[in-house]
Amino acid sequence: MAPVEAPQRSTQERNAAAAVIAALAARYGNRLVTSQAVREQHGHTTTWIDNQPPDAVVFPQATEEVQDIVRLCAKHRVPVVAFGTGTSLEGQVNAPRGGICLDFRDMNRVLAVHAEDLDCVIEPGITRKALNEHLRDRGLFFPIDPGADASLGGMAATRASGTNAVRYGTMKDNVLALKAVLASGEVITTAHRAKKSSSGYDLTRLIVGSEGTLGVITELTLRLSGIPEAIASGVCPFPSVEAACNATILTIQSGIPVARIELLDALQVRASNLYSKLTLPEVPMLFVEFHGTEASVAEQSQRFGEIAQELGGGPFDWATRAEDRSRLWQARHDAYWAAQRLRPGVQALSSDVCVPISRLAECVTESQRDAAASRLLAPVVGHVGDGNFHMLLLIDRNDADEVGRAEEFLARLAERAVAMDGTCTGEHGIGQGKMKYLLGEHGAVALETMRAIKHALDPLDIMNPGKIFSL
Amino acid sequence: MAPVEAPQRSTQERNAAAAVIAALAARYGNRLVTSQAVREQHGHTTTWIDNQPPDAVVFPQATEEVQDIVRLCAKHRVPVVAFGTGTSLEGQVNAPRGGICLDFRDMNRVLAVHAEDLDCVIEPGITRKALNEHLRDRGLFFPIDPGADASLGGMAATRASGTNAVRYGTMKDNVLALKAVLASGEVITTAHRAKKSSSGYDLTRLIVGSEGTLGVITELTLRLSGIPEAIASGVCPFPSVEAACNATILTIQSGIPVARIELLDALQVRASNLYSKLTLPEVPMLFVEFHGTEASVAEQSQRFGEIAQELGGGPFDWATRAEDRSRLWQARHDAYWAAQRLRPGVQALSSDVCVPISRLAECVTESQRDAAASRLLAPVVGHVGDGNFHMLLLIDRNDADEVGRAEEFLARLAERAVAMDGTCTGEHGIGQGKMKYLLGEHGAVALETMRAIKHALDPLDIMNPGKIFSL
Numbered sequence: 001m002a003p004v005e006a007p008q009r010s011t012q013e014r015n016a017a018a019a020v021i022a023a024l025a026a027r028y029g030n031r032l033v034t035s036q037a038v039r040e041q042h043g044h045t046t047t048w049i050d051n052q053p054p055d056a057v058v059f060p061q062a063t064e065e066v067q068d069i070v071r072l073c074a075k076h077r078v079p080v081v082a083f084g085t086g087t088s089l090e091g092q093v094n095a096p097r098g099g100i101c102l103d104f105r106d107m108n109r110v111l112a113v114h115a116e117d118l119d120c121v122i123e124p125g126i127t128r129k130a131l132n133e134h135l136r137d138r139g140l141f142f143p144i145d146p147g148a149d150a151s152l153g154g155m156a157a158t159r160a161s162g163t164n165a166v167r168y169g170t171m172k173d174n175v176l177a178l179k180a181v182l183a184s185g186e187v188i189t190t191a192h193r194a195k196k197s198s199s200g201y202d203l204t205r206l207i208v209g210s211e212g213t214l215g216v217i218t219e220l221t222l223r224l225s226g227i228p229e230a231i232a233s234g235v236c237p238f239p240s241v242e243a244a245c246n247a248t249i250l251t252i253q254s255g256i257p258v259a260r261i262e263l264l265d266a267l268q269v270r271a272s273n274l275y276s277k278l279t280l281p282e283v284p285m286l287f288v289e290f291h292g293t294e295a296s297v298a299e300q301s302q303r304f305g306e307i308a309q310e311l312g313g314g315p316f317d318w319a320t321r322a323e324d325r326s327r328l329w330q331a332r333h334d335a336y337w338a339a340q341r342l343r344p345g346v347q348a349l350s351s352d353v354c355v356p357i358s359r360l361a362e363c364v365t366e367s368q369r370d371a372a373a374s375r376l377l378a379p380v381v382g383h384v385g386d387g388n389f390h391m392l393l394l395i396d397r398n399d400a401d402e403v404g405r406a407e408e409f410l411a412r413l414a415e416r417a418v419a420m421d422g423t424c425t426g427e428h429g430i431g432q433g434k435m436k437y438l439l440g441e442h443g444a445v446a447l448e449t450m451r452a453i454k455h456a457l458d459p460l461d462i463m464n465p466g467k468i469f470s471l
Numbered sequence: 472m473a474p475v476e477a478p479q480r481s482t483q484e485r486n487a488a489a490a491v492i493a494a495l496a497a498r499y500g501n502r503l504v505t506s507q508a509v510r511e512q513h514g515h516t517t518t519w520i521d522n523q524p525p526d527a528v529v530f531p532q533a534t535e536e537v538q539d540i541v542r543l544c545a546k547h548r549v550p551v552v553a554f555g556t557g558t559s560l561e562g563q564v565n566a567p568r569g570g571i572c573l574d575f576r577d578m579n580r581v582l583a584v585h586a587e588d589l590d591c592v593i594e595p596g597i598t599r600k601a602l603n604e605h606l607r608d609r610g611l612f613f614p615i616d617p618g619a620d621a622s623l624g625g626m627a628a629t630r631a632s633g634t635n636a637v638r639y640g641t642m643k644d645n646v647l648a649l650k651a652v653l654a655s656g657e658v659i660t661t662a663h664r665a666k667k668s669s670s671g672y673d674l675t676r677l678i679v680g681s682e683g684t685l686g687v688i689t690e691l692t693l694r695l696s697g698i699p700e701a702i703a704s705g706v707c708p709f710p711s712v713e714a715a716c717n718a719t720i721l722t723i724q725s726g727i728p729v730a731r732i733e734l735l736d737a738l739q740v741r742a743s744n745l746y747s748k749l750t751l752p753e754v755p756m757l758f759v760e761f762h763g764t765e766a767s768v769a770e771q772s773q774r775f776g777e778i779a780q781e782l783g784g785g786p787f788d789w790a791t792r793a794e795d796r797s798r799l800w801q802a803r804h805d806a807y808w809a810a811q812r813l814r815p816g817v818q819a820l821s822s823d824v825c826v827p828i829s830r831l832a833e834c835v836t837e838s839q840r841d842a843a844a845s846r847l848l849a850p851v852v853g854h855v856g857d858g859n860f861h862m863l864l865l866i867d868r869n870d871a872d873e874v875g876r877a878e879e880f881l882a883r884l885a886e887r888a889v890a891m892d893g894t895c896t897g898e899h900g901i902g903q904g905k906m907k908y909l910l911g912e913h914g915a916v917a918l919e920t921m922r923a924i925k926h927a928l929d930p931l932d933i934m935n936p937g938k939i940f941s942l
Contacts, residue, residue: 114827114829115724116720116724116827116828116829117827117828117829117858118723118724119827158669159668159669159673160669161667161669165667169644170667172667172673172676173640173644182916182920186916187916188914188916188917188920189913189914189916189917190917191894192889192892192893192894192912193827193892193893194825194826194827194857194858194859194888194892194893194894194897195825195827195828195857195858195859196632196636196641196643196825196857196859196894196897196898197630197825197894197896197897198629198630198631198632198680198894198896198897198898198899198900198901199894199895199896199900199901199905199908199909199912199913200680200901200909200912200913200917200918200921200939201677201680201681201685201921201924201925201939202630202643202673202676202677202679202680203917203920203921205643205673205676205677206672206673206676206677206924208673209669209671209672209673210672214672225726226724226725226726228726229726249587252589253586253587253589253697254697255696255697255699255700255762255763255764257728291726292726292767293726293770293774295766295767295770296763296766296767296770299764299766299767303764354665354666354667354668355665356585356587356588356590356664356665356666357587357588357666358585358587358588386665386666386667387588387665387666388665388666388667417665418663421663421664421665422663422664422665423662423663423665423667423668423669423670424670425668425669425670426665426667426668426669427667427669428669429669429670430669430670430671434670437670438670438671441663441670441671442660442670442671443659443660445653445657445658445659445660446659446660446661446671446674447671449653449659449674449928450671450672450674452927452928453672453677453924453927453928454672455927456923456924456926456927457920457923457924468671468672
């Protein structure tokens with residue numbers, strides 16, 4: 001979207017930003033950029049939230065530089081916004097009060113790989129694909145795959161997850177320790193490399209998912225997994241979303257350690273057929289993947305096939321050939337682009353909610369009905385093993401009536417998920433887009449507790465202000 | 472140990488406690504107990520830390536009663552100590568400043584079991600064995616097994632784990648949501664039942680492991696697992712601790728989803744042979760367990776046997792018969808009692824540390840050498856899949872010299888673990904016993920951050936004061 005100037009900035013705030021920029025320019029030379037194009041690029045949102053660019057972008061190369069920058073910002077009370085790849089979905093990198101964006105492009109090194117311990121130490125700017133390239137020769141991989149080739153720092157900050165989470169967990173489970181620069185400019189080390197600890201408060205999990213509002217992550221220690229000996233993938237059609245969800249429940253209840261289990265509704269299957277040149281039947285479909293030994297993935301695939309059949313689904317076609325798997329999962333990864341092609345030229349807006357799996361079919365089908373009744377085109381893809389699904393709204397932004405219907409639909413979607421004992425976001429985070437649902441989901445006491453923590457750690461409110469909590 | 476009166480209590484503090492007790496007696500009748508015996512029982516420590524009894528013990532029956540009690544305590548600035556089964560190992564339930572102990576004996580109900588969602592909602596006083604009894608008919612179990620039949624509230628408060636953690640994680644991973652009464656008397660709900668969420672700060676993980684210093688847990692939503700279709704267990708001797716640790720590393724690197732992998736050193740094997748009437752060779756020994764289908768546990772067992780052999784260990788004897796398994800794991804569970812019998816009449820003191828698994832053999836063997844050089848009898852048992860091990864010091868408390876040597880040994884053990892990028896406690900928590908290691912492990916910035924959170928949520932310092940942080 002076109003950039004919008006921060007609405008409520010005083011002359012004093014502008015002067016403070018100018019003072020910080022002058023000092024940063026002297027210290028960082030051409031690593032400090034204030035051009036309109038670069039600023040706008042860093043306020044980019046993948047949604048309909050307006051672009052609110054920072055006053056300047058700086059490219060730090062070390063934790064000490066981040067400390068220096070944050071101290072300077074703290075001195076002048078200027079906002080600090082951390083930036084990885086800009087692929088967050090709820091306006092997390094926007095700068096509603098202006099300020100300094102720290103782009104971690106240059107802090108993208110792998111500092112250590114400890115193969116015996118199945119962990120690595122990295123800088124926040126490395127992307128998950130680059131990390132996995134680096135790890136492949138060691139027989140290791142980092143399993144969290146949110147779709148986008150996001151930076152690991154950003155993934156930690158938003159508590160990202162994705163297709164593998166049903167087996168490998170989310171960023172919450174796969175970050176062992178963090179280094180972060182606090183609002184004071186001090187560096188916190190949240191933990192060491194032990195796989196578990198009962199020593200003091202869990203500062204790692206406090207920073208993970210805090211969306212840059214408590215500190216800027218400058219180093220991560222990640223838990224790794226061994227690349228599985230064998231992988232089997234397949235697709236399985238179902239007569240209804242409910243049957244697909246019930247098959248998922250039974251699969252997990254049976255203890256089948258499914259690595260991925262993804263729902264595409266009929267509309268999304270049609271989109272993917274068109275975009276990815278597949279010939280799938282246009283009915284609800286599960287994409288599944290199993291990791292293990294040759295024998296175990298064969299057994300898992302067989303048992304899943306039986307479950308699918310029991311619930312009226314199938315046939316389940318599975319493949320262990322890497323190229324067949326790749327084609328399938330490429331189509332799943334391209335679901336976003338495929339969906340967009342259903343209505344070229346409009347804005348695509350991805351929203352996600354997460355509910356207990358027993359309520360998933362009900363939540364998806366009610367939401368599909370709601371979308372239809374609201375005359376909205378919104379294909380569904382879901383990480384159904386976790387009860388998490390996305391609706392991709394395809395919106396003509398020039399149609400005010402349609403925008404209004406979409407906004408009301410999204411509010412009902414969040415409320416529906418919370419009413420089913422779920423959450424308004426399973427993996428995208430709150431950012432700016434979902435701040436309005438926070439109180440309804442958590443209640444006043446929890447929200448006040450979050451605010452108390454925020455205030456204790458960032459009394460000047462300089463760390464990514466205007467995110468999670470309203471300004 | 473004999474009770475010790477709180478050292479630094481003013482007349483004002485005593486009067487405040489008396490006022491709270493009078494009010495509680497009026498409201499709770501015989502559910503408020505002030506007898507010396509009951510008070511001492513609630514200040515009981517399983518270590519050499521002195522017993523510091525609370526001023527009174529109250530047995531709440533509902534969250535609202537806990538709110539009422541906490542509000543009364545807050546009004547008079549009287550400490551609140553939550554009590555489950557009193558099996559914590561670092562003095563967590565002691566009352567160094569007196570105050571009111573809340574014994575959750577009567578809040579032990581299972582409020583809901585959601586079999587399709589693999590979760591349940593419980594009150595904090597239920598013990599893990601009672602919960603698993605309740606769940607068995609549904610084909611479900613709660614996998615965290617710290618050895619003691621502890622209450623789930625206490626296990627969450629200390630971030631407990633135990634033998635199954637290598638596969639199923641710790642309390643951090645298996646608590647989906649909590650209700651807790653804060654120092655203000657308000658009730659916080661940390662999350663709903665969705666399997667994952669990116670909505671706001673992770674208050675669940677903040678409360679888990681906070682040892683009652685941020686709030687009193689009154690309800691837990693736990694993640695459950697299906698009882699595995701097949702279980703195989705076995706024991707495997709190794710020529711050295713190093714060989715056993717290397718076999719563990721290779722097992723995990725190979726992606727074998729071992730459910731339990733426990734090290735007993737030669738001294739512990741001797742103790743267990745005597746106590747549990749086993750005839751194991753008195754060398755380092757791994758006790759392992761595999762969960763899965765019949766085919767998969769057979770495959771896992773075979774592969775583990777091959778790894779063991781490769782590292783000079785074996786033969787690996789494995790059993791799938793429930794009674795053979797039970798005998799084996801009973802012996803493992805009885806390791807504490809078995810070790811105590813090595814030197815009857817003395818104090819047994821269990822300390823635990825956790826290091827990256829690549830440093831485990833080194834940490835264990837250095838600690839064994841250190842114990843020998845310090846003339847201390849200290850058998851080792853370890854949850855080696857996590858790099859976590861226990862040394863059970865058998866100490867004659869009447870021998871001041873020996874007590875001094877043990878204290879110095881424990882400090883070196885903690886420092887050694889931290890120096891190896893580990894933690895001074897993998898699962899027992901900080902309590903009173905390990906407060907002195909907190910700064911060395913976390914550093915000043917992290918410790919100040921923890922204190923800032925504590926102060927923000929409990930400004931009067933009434934929630935389990937004198938734990939984690941020094942008074």
